[in-house]
Amino acid sequence: MAAESKKVLYGLYNDEEDLKSAVKTARHDHLNVMDVLSPFPVHGLDPIMGLSESRLHILGFIYGAIGATFGFGFMSWAMASDWPVLFGGKPYWPVPSFIPITFEMTVLFAAWGMTITFYTICGMWPGVKAQIIDHRITDDKFCIAFDVTDTDERGVSGLQAFFKKTGAAEVNVKML
Amino acid sequence: MSQPVSPVRHVLIEGNKSYHNISEDLCVPTEKAPSREWIVAFTIASAFLGLYIFAVCWTVWKGIGEWGANRTINWAWDITNFVWWIGIGHAGTLISAILLLFRQRWRTGVNRAAEAMTIFAVICAGQFPIIHMGRVWLAFFIFPFPNTRGPLWVNFNSPLLWDVFAISTYFSVSLLFWYTGLVPDLATVRDRASGFRKKMYEIFSFGWTGSAKHWQRWESLSLILAGISTPLVLSVHTIVSFDFATSVIPGWHTTIFPPYFVAGAIFSGFAMVQTLMVITRKVLKLEEYITINHIDSMNKVIVLTGTIVGVAYLTELFIAWYSGYIYEQFAFYNRVFGVYWWSYFGMMFCNVVSPQLFWSRKIRRSIWWTFFLSIVVNVGMWFERFVIIATTLARDYLPSSWSYYSPTWVEISLFTGTIGLFFTLFLIFTRVAPVVAIAEVKAILKVAGDQFMGPNAKKSHGHGHETEKQEKH
Numbered sequence: 001m002a003a004e005s006k007k008v009l010y011g012l013y014n015d016e017e018d019l020k021s022a023v024k025t026a027r028h029d030h031l032n033v034m035d036v037l038s039p040f041p042v043h044g045l046d047p048i049m050g051l052s053e054s055r056l057h058i059l060g061f062i063y064g065a066i067g068a069t070f071g072f073g074f075m076s077w078a079m080a081s082d083w084p085v086l087f088g089g090k091p092y093w094p095v096p097s098f099i100p101i102t103f104e105m106t107v108l109f110a111a112w113g114m115t116i117t118f119y120t121i122c123g124m125w126p127g128v129k130a131q132i133i134d135h136r137i138t139d140d141k142f143c144i145a146f147d148v149t150d151t152d153e154r155g156v157s158g159l160q161a162f163f164k165k166t167g168a169a170e171v172n173v174k175m176l
Numbered sequence: 177m178s179q180p181v182s183p184v185r186h187v188l189i190e191g192n193k194s195y196h197n198i199s200e201d202l203c204v205p206t207e208k209a210p211s212r213e214w215i216v217a218f219t220i221a222s223a224f225l226g227l228y229i230f231a232v233c234w235t236v237w238k239g240i241g242e243w244g245a246n247r248t249i250n251w252a253w254d255i256t257n258f259v260w261w262i263g264i265g266h267a268g269t270l271i272s273a274i275l276l277l278f279r280q281r282w283r284t285g286v287n288r289a290a291e292a293m294t295i296f297a298v299i300c301a302g303q304f305p306i307i308h309m310g311r312v313w314l315a316f317f318i319f320p321f322p323n324t325r326g327p328l329w330v331n332f333n334s335p336l337l338w339d340v341f342a343i344s345t346y347f348s349v350s351l352l353f354w355y356t357g358l359v360p361d362l363a364t365v366r367d368r369a370s371g372f373r374k375k376m377y378e379i380f381s382f383g384w385t386g387s388a389k390h391w392q393r394w395e396s397l398s399l400i401l402a403g404i405s406t407p408l409v410l411s412v413h414t415i416v417s418f419d420f421a422t423s424v425i426p427g428w429h430t431t432i433f434p435p436y437f438v439a440g441a442i443f444s445g446f447a448m449v450q451t452l453m454v455i456t457r458k459v460l461k462l463e464e465y466i467t468i469n470h471i472d473s474m475n476k477v478i479v480l481t482g483t484i485v486g487v488a489y490l491t492e493l494f495i496a497w498y499s500g501y502i503y504e505q506f507a508f509y510n511r512v513f514g515v516y517w518w519s520y521f522g523m524m525f526c527n528v529v530s531p532q533l534f535w536s537r538k539i540r541r542s543i544w545w546t547f548f549l550s551i552v553v554n555v556g557m558w559f560e561r562f563v564i565i566a567t568t569l570a571r572d573y574l575p576s577s578w579s580y581y582s583p584t585w586v587e588i589s590l591f592t593g594t595i596g597l598f599f600t601l602f603l604i605f606t607r608v609a610p611v612v613a614i615a616e617v618k619a620i621l622k623v624a625g626d627q628f629m630g631p632n633a634k635k636s637h638g639h640g641h642e643t644e645k646q647e648k649h
Contacts, residue, residue: 035387036387037385038386038388038391039195039199039360039386039615040360040615040616041392041395041615042388043619045388046392049388051388057396060400074320078329079329079332082329083326083327087333097332100335100338100341100342100415100418101341103407104338104345104408107405107407107408108345108349110400110404111352111353111401112348112349114397114401115352115397118393118394118397122390122393123383124382124383124384124390126382127379128382129378130363130366130381130383130384131383132367132385133385137367137386138360138384139195140194143386
């Protein structure tokens with residue numbers, strides 16, 4: 001995480017419907033929202049914020065394909081090429097026998113690959129110190145945060161007015 | 177709310193909760209000092225865990241000759257217990273994955289605890305294949321690693337090896353799925369905690385903030401993990417059934433095994449979830465989150481899967497007769513009327529007859545009946561595995577090698593000991609993490625909470641503006 005501190009102006013809302021209409025207003029007023037935080041996934045928020053769809057599932061498919069190729073390829077190499085063993089007259093390259101493990105490897109690679117990618121791109125790992133804006137965000141408050149480190153007085157009072165207009169229950173400033 | 181709410185849907189969260197009430201109710205069990213019931217339960221469970229450790233040391237030191245298993249009946253309680261535990265370990269992933277894909281919202285009340293139960297059951301299951309190898313220090317030979325013997329690889333034709341991959345994949349994927357779901361809730365606990373507890377939860381919540389982009393990715397990850405866990409959970413018990421079905425032992429070599437095992441696994445898994453949930457909701461006072469409707473829904477799954485299992489038992493008998501193959505016919509005659517007839521009838525009674533009581537709505541919604549029948553089903557499913565494994569082996573090809581099996585104290589200790597291991601882990605879990613998924617319950621509050629639907633509703637569903645307040649009677 002960046003070492004320099006940020007000055008954050010944030011408003012807390014009591015309800016996700018208020019949050020959604022506030023985010024809509026912010027977009028309409030071309031305000032530069034730093035982040036929107038909530039205690040649970042608010043459905044319908046992403047299009048309002050203009051967030052593009054996550055591409056994690058595409059990576060999941062790629063990881064799965066790598067797992068399938070690796071599993072099937074390794075078994076084929078080990079059984080048919082590296083050390084062929086005759087098991088009761090069965091073929092050296094028994095493809096149907098490879099199906100279960102190929103499937104398991106597909107799932108294993110897709111799940112681990114996606115999960116590791118998820119934590120990496122979100123910057124989350126054991127020991128990462130969360131940049132907590134307000135302790136109640138994981139409880140019952142919905143938050144819109146603006147980065148006001150380089151914003152002048154007029155800009156800040158404009159944001160204050162925005163929070164007032166959209167019905168924020170609380171407006172605070174915090175150094176992160 | 178713009179989402180349509182059907183009037184036929186049940187209320188899923190009772191008690192007029194606000195978001196803050198939910199955090200409060202679900203975090204408090206991890207914050208206050210353990211109750212007396214918890215301490216008593218934990219003492220008993222860890223005593224059995226101690227017994228388990230002793231029995232494992234005994235087995236490893238003296239060898240598996242200390243068991244009742246013999247040359248004819250070479251798989252006995254060890255593999256019976258393994259299959260029983262792995263079956264129990266199917267319900268969690270089923271609830272969280274398949275019910276997520278089917279958009280069954282009631283899952284949010286029970287999925288966290290059920291997934292935890294899955295993970296602990298798979299840990300218990302994993303003990304037995306390892307112990308039954310005898311020389312446990314060579315257990316790593318089951319993995320295909322570059323070795324100094326050539327390298328000579330493992331046999332990828334073997335269903336026992338498929339099992340290694342299936343169980344280890346299932347365990348690790350279930351763990352990821354469960355833990356990723358847990359991270360936002362651990363952050364909730366973190367933000368309420370102070371001092372050392374806060375430090376610990378800071379580490380375990382990975383720096384979660386609740387950012388909209390993180391939630392979006394989190395939901396995407398959960399959905400895909402659910403999607404790939406669904407075939408995974410079906411594959412695991414299918415592959416366990418291959419351990420038997422791909423052998424050439426009459427009574428094992430049957431094509432019905434995969435679906436029959438999977439149905440049985442769901443059946444026993446839900447029974448164990450019921451056993452645990454009935455106790456957990458009472459002890460942790462979660463009756464408003466794990467409601468009678470949850471218990472009712474799960475009992476419906478039990479009566480369905482119990483009936484499927486019953487049909488499978490009868491199909492097996494019919495096909496054995498219809499095949500005209502005397503060895504197959506003998507295997508099943510022996511299963512029903514042989515020396516272990518009592519275990520067959522125990523299985524039939526517990527698994528097929530007893531769950532039929534759940535056709536009655538009154539019994540389905542009774543806590544005591546549910547608890548009692550869930551134990552009966554668990555006993556029945558243990559009998560099923562014993563019937564398949566031990567009774568089949570007891571009468572093999574040569575009458576001169578026919579044998580009888582009864583367990584020694586070592587095997588009994590190993591089995592009861594894993595139950596101790598299971599409950600020890602579960603009891604620790606109830607102390608360190610919220611047993612109901614906080615974020616997921618909050619997310620469905622407005623479509624399934626009783627203040628938004630049902631007779632106590634305060635708000636109209638149209639646009640969220642206040643209408644007349646109805647008093648709670």
